[in-house]
Amino acid sequence: MLPGFPLALGITLIWVGAIVILPLTALALRPWENGWDGIWKTLTDERVIASLRLSFGLSAAAALLDIPLGLLVAWTLTRFEFPGRRLIDALVDLPFALPTAVAGIALTALYAPTGAFGQVATKLGLKIAYSPLGIFIALVFIGLPFVVRQVQPVLMDFDQEVEEAATTLGATPGQRFWRVMLPGLAPALFGGVSLAFARAVGEYGSVIFIAGNIPGQSEIAPLLIVSKLEEYDYAGAATIGVTMVLISLAALLALSVAQWLYAGRRAA
Amino acid sequence: MSGFLRLRLPGFAPLMLLATLAVIGVLIVAPLGVVFFEASKKGLDAFLASFADPDCQAAIWLTLTVAAIAVPLNAVFGLAASWAIARFEFVGKRLLLAVIDLPFSMSPVVSGLVWVLLFGAQGWFGPWLEDHDLKVIFTTTGIVLATITVTFPFVARELIPLMQDQGADEEAAAVTLGAGGFTVFRRVTLPNVKWALVYGVLLCNARAMGEFGAVSVVSGKIRGMTNTLPLHIEALYNDYDFVGAFSAASLLAGLGLVTLVLKTALEWRYASELSAGRQR
Numbered sequence: 252m253l254p255g256f257p258l259a260l261g262i263t264l265i266w267v268g269a270i271v272i273l274p275l276t277a278l279a280l281r282p283w284e285n286g287w288d289g290i291w292k293t294l295t296d297e298r299v300i301a302s303l304r305l306s307f308g309l310s311a312a313a314a315l316l317d318i319p320l321g322l323l324v325a326w327t328l329t330r331f332e333f334p335g336r337r338l339i340d341a342l343v344d345l346p347f348a349l350p351t352a353v354a355g356i357a358l359t360a361l362y363a364p365t366g367a368f369g370q371v372a373t374k375l376g377l378k379i380a381y382s383p384l385g386i387f388i389a390l391v392f393i394g395l396p397f398v399v400r401q402v403q404p405v406l407m408d409f410d411q412e413v414e415e416a417a418t419t420l421g422a423t424p425g426q427r428f429w430r431v432m433l434p435g436l437a438p439a440l441f442g443g444v445s446l447a448f449a450r451a452v453g454e455y456g457s458v459i460f461i462a463g464n465i466p467g468q469s470e471i472a473p474l475l476i477v478s479k480l481e482e483y484d485y486a487g488a489a490t491i492g493v494t495m496v497l498i499s500l501a502a503l504l505a506l507s508v509a510q511w512l513y514a515g516r517r518a519a
Numbered sequence: 520m521s522g523f524l525r526l527r528l529p530g531f532a533p534l535m536l537l538a539t540l541a542v543i544g545v546l547i548v549a550p551l552g553v554v555f556f557e558a559s560k561k562g563l564d565a566f567l568a569s570f571a572d573p574d575c576q577a578a579i580w581l582t583l584t585v586a587a588i589a590v591p592l593n594a595v596f597g598l599a600a601s602w603a604i605a606r607f608e609f610v611g612k613r614l615l616l617a618v619i620d621l622p623f624s625m626s627p628v629v630s631g632l633v634w635v636l637l638f639g640a641q642g643w644f645g646p647w648l649e650d651h652d653l654k655v656i657f658t659t660t661g662i663v664l665a666t667i668t669v670t671f672p673f674v675a676r677e678l679i680p681l682m683q684d685q686g687a688d689e690e691a692a693a694v695t696l697g698a699g700g701f702t703v704f705r706r707v708t709l710p711n712v713k714w715a716l717v718y719g720v721l722l723c724n725a726r727a728m729g730e731f732g733a734v735s736v737v738s739g740k741i742r743g744m745t746n747t748l749p750l751h752i753e754a755l756y757n758d759y760d761f762v763g764a765f766s767a768a769s770l771l772a773g774l775g776l777v778t779l780v781l782k783t784a785l786e787w788r789y790a791s792e793l794s795a796g797r798q799r
Contacts, residue, residue, distance in 0.1 A: 253690055254700035256607045262599035267618055270668055274633030275621075277643055281636050320542050327539035331532055339539070341783040345547050347722075348775035348782075350729025351627075352749040353768040356756050357550035360557055360765075367553070368545075392546055404796070424531075453626025455732035456749070460756065473628040477736060480632065485641050492629045499624065 281489035293490040298466050299475060303491075306472040307498060309383060310451035313390035314398075314444045320391070321398025321443060322436070328399075329406040343400070346393045351456025358389050359460040381463030386471065389457045394447030401443035405436055441510040445503050452499050554772045557765035569755075569766035577743045578751035578767070584659065585734075585747060586727040589666040594720055597674025602708070604675075605682035606690070616679070622671045630668040631736025634661055657739030662747060665733040670723045677719035678712055680794040685711055714789040718782065718797065725778040729771055 282290050293299060328340050346354065362369045362379040372379045379385045409432070417431045455473045463469045472495055479488035558566055569575060600619060604612060622630060636642050638655035648655060655661045689711065693703045709716075731749040738745040746754060748771060755764035786797055 253606050253687060253694060253703070255602060255704070259599045259603035260607070260609070262596065263603050263615070266596040266599075267615065270664075270671055271618055271621055274637060274668065277636040278629065278633050320546075323535065324539050324542060327535050331536060333536060337783075339543055341779055342543055342547055344779060344782070345551060345775065348725055348779045349551065350725075350731060350749050350771045350775065352731040352752050353554060353729070353771050353775070354550060355731075356752065356764055356768060357554045357557075357772075360553050360761075361549055367549070392550070395542075395546060449624045453624075453629065453732075455626065455628050455735075460753075473626045473732065476626075476628050476632055480635060480736060483641065485636060485639065488632055489636060492626070492632055495626060496629070503624075 278489055278492055282486055282493055284486045289486055290490050293487045294494065298470070299472075299491060301467045302470050302472045302475045303494065303498070305383065305386070305470070306452055306495070307502070309387050309390055309471075310448050310454075311502075313387055313451050314394050314448040316391050317394040317398045317447050318440055318444060321395055321402055322440070324395070325399045325402040325406055329403055343396050346396050351393075351454070352460075354392065354457040355389070355460035358385070358392065358457065362388065362461060380461050381465075381469065383469050385461035385463070386458050386469060389461050390451040390454060393454055393457055394451050397446040397450065398440070398443035401439040401446070402436060405439040409435060437513060438510060441506055441513075445506045448506075449499055449503060452495060551772060551776075554765055554768050557761055558769040560765075561762050565762050566766050566769075569763040570770075572763070574743045574746065574754075575751060575763075575767060578746045578748045579770070581659065581662070581746070582728050582748040585663050585666050586724055588663050589670055589727045590720060590724050593667060593670050593723055594674050594716070596671070597676075597678055597719060598716070600675040601678035601682050601712075602704070604679050606687050619672050619675050622668055627669055627730065627732030628736055631665045631733035633668070634664050634737050656737050657741070657745060659745070661737035662734050662745065665737045666727050666730055669730050669733045670727045673723035673726065674716065674719035677715045677722075677794055677797070680796065681712055681715045681792075682708075684795065711792075714785060714792040715794060715797075718785050718793055721778055721781055721785075725775060728774055 282293075285292075324339075324343060328336060328343075349357075359380050360366050362372065362385055364370070364373050364378075364380070366380070369380055377384070379388065413435075414427055414431055417427045422430065453473060455471075458471055459474055462471060462474070464474060472491060476488045476491050479485075479491065558569075570579075600615075603609075604616065635656055637644055638648060638661065639645055640649075640656075642656075655664070689707050690703050693707050698706070729749060730747075731753070734747055735750055735753070738747065738750055740746055740750055740754065742751075742754060748767060752764050752767045752771070755761075755767065785793065790797070
């Protein structure tokens with residue numbers, strides 16, 4: 252029997268209690284200070300509804316676009332050998348490593364009407380920065396590594412004999428991808444999308460610079476929490492915070508159920 | 520495994536490679552490049568002048584201080600948590616693991632908000648703090664607390680899977696041979712997990728120094744006082760001092776790049792001593 256269990260568990264529980272449990276308890280209890288009426292009033296406010304819809308809608312859309320992009324990058328990195336492959340592989344993690352405020356002002360500089368990409372977009376009649384489209388691009392940026400890093404190990408371990416068997420049996424490349432590869436990759440894709448979505452919903456730093464932050468149009472839910480705090484509306488801020496956590500959990504639960512149903516259907 | 524697809528689908532591989540380079544270039548390299556481009560737009564003197572600003576120096580100093588407090592604390596916690604979780608069986612272990620991961624799925628803004636709800640003027644302990652003339656929110660203490668919340672899981676996350684894979688055989692042997700608890704930890708466990716610990720500390724530190732959302736909620740953003748480097752960047756940017764903002768940002772981008780290089784080096788050099796998910 253190894254020593255040190257009481258000490259190690261003691262430190263762990265004290266730290267978890269102080270840094271996670273106690274603060275989250277304060278978060279969960281705060282919305283109730285004005286009763287149901289207060290919560291109802293906050294949640295039926297048009298500005299709050301619009302920001303929640305924007306945050307969750309754009310996060311879902313960005314996570315969905317990360318599927319083909321992430322699959323493409325992961326595929327190229329695992330299946331082809333080319334000079335600079337390891338550099339590209341390392342760069343995939345940049346959205347993790349780059350502080351969000353830096354990413355935020357950099358994306359804004361690129362996509363603002365005067366920026367390198369913004370000028371092109373303006374000629375095409377598109378407004379990217381200071382609109383929901385800008386938020387969408389920032390969310391695609393921060394979500395990409397999640398999908399790549401989930402898919403990559405699965406692709407690396409993928410049994411090539413299965414693919415070769417499919418080819419021998421007359422499968423076209425398209426069939427091989429849709430009928431053989433994709434089902435094997437589905438769990439990793441579900442996982443990557445869940446992580447990208449969860450991160451995107453709460454994302455703040457890389458979004459607020461490019462968003463424009465117009466109430467009802469391009470104001471994300473985390474920013475509204477900050478506004479409520481600045482008005483000393485603690486209960487309102489906590490209500491939005493708890494709502495975001497609950498919707499995220501529900502969405503992630505729905506994704507796991509979908510994955511579970513999918514796995515069941517495949518097994519049947 | 521390289522190129523087996525290319526054999527069957529001539530012309531397909533170069534196309535995918537080009538598409539990948541386009542995605543990485545537009546989505547990832549361009550934002551990184553624009554930071555250094557904008558910082559150097561008005562020449563080296565303007566770039567360097569941004570760092571002569573006392574507010575910028577105060578921000579750098581504050582960021583270093585906060586990381587110097589938050590990272591070691593979370594490293595100690597990570598070691599304790601992984602020792603308890605990877606070496607012992609107890610009721611509620613899965614729940615504890617889920618709670619440790621929780622900060623990863625919380626909005627950074629919420630990670631800051633919770634401390635305002637506890638220690639803010641109208642927070643649970645706000646009146647008590649005021650009676651005793653103590654301040655947490657809008658001070659370094661609050662910034663440290665918010666940073667700790669955001670970086671909480673990094674070290675534990677690297678260590679727990681690795682220690683579970685390694686098993687307790689070596690430690691059990693040391694105990695049988697009469698080694699005491701701290702000797703086992705120092706002579707057996709620590710050498711076995713040292714690169715994973717370095718890896719976790721590296722990621723924890725990068726996040727601690729770069730954190731924006733959680734810190735912006737608790738800091739009060741007093742220039743030269745409670746502005747960390749990311750908050751200083753925001754202040755300059757909102758003042759339309761773009762060279763100043765991007766110069767400061769280039770420092771953090773540099774930190775991100777160094778982190779990336781070291782992280783990649785660890786993944787190549789010490790793959791077998793990192794948790795399975797980190798080997799490539």
